[in-house]
Amino acid sequence: MSTSNVTLEIAGRRYTVACAPGEERHIESLGRSIGEKLAQLDILRGQSAERVLLYASLLLADELHEAQKASAPTPADDEQAETLEKMADRLEALAQRLESGVASA
Known part of the structure; x- marks a missing residue:
């Protein structure tokens, strides 16, 4: 099975991600969404990539939790x-x- 690569820019850093052919736009959209969330947090400037991705994970987990709670x-x-x-x-x-x-x- 072939794969495609998408380059995402999140918090000023570039990441290349493999995805299935046809999923490029979706992955790019997800990357933009994460980048927009993180852009709202001034505290992340100058932080390590690991810390930035940790905050992104926490923000998304919190958003998922709130959505699940709202639909429960x-x-x-x-x-x-x-x-x-x-x-x-x-x-x-x-x-x-x-x-x-x-x-x-």
Whole structure:
């Protein structure tokens, strides 16, 4: 399988990354996103590449955590789901009674 190379510039440093053919634009977009996040942090100027990438990892992990927390079901969601499930059960029972009444008529 062939690979492509993409060069990303993050926090003033250039990194060459291998990717599957056709994924170049996506990888470049991810690199830009990371670079933009890091550009907001003045504290990173003059830091080592390892420290810059550590901060990038922490920022992205925090963003992922917040997104997961925002999409996690809440007790209200659970309560609504339970109510809908009970309604569906009652409707199904009613439909069965109606069908059996029609069949015996």
